[in-house]
Amino acid sequence: MAKSQYQPARNLQLSDAQEVHYNKEYKKADKAFKRHQKQMNDQ
Secondary structure (H helix, E strand, O other): OOOOOHHHHHHHHHHHHHHHHHHHHHHHHHHHHHHHHHHHHHO
């Protein structure tokens, strides 16, 4: 399984704080998605 990596939108300048915030949100969504996939596979 390929490891997902956060990719910021192109041509978008983010401050460090915003970058950290978006990265955290992405990781949360990614974990939830993977958990959902696992539940679907377990059925």
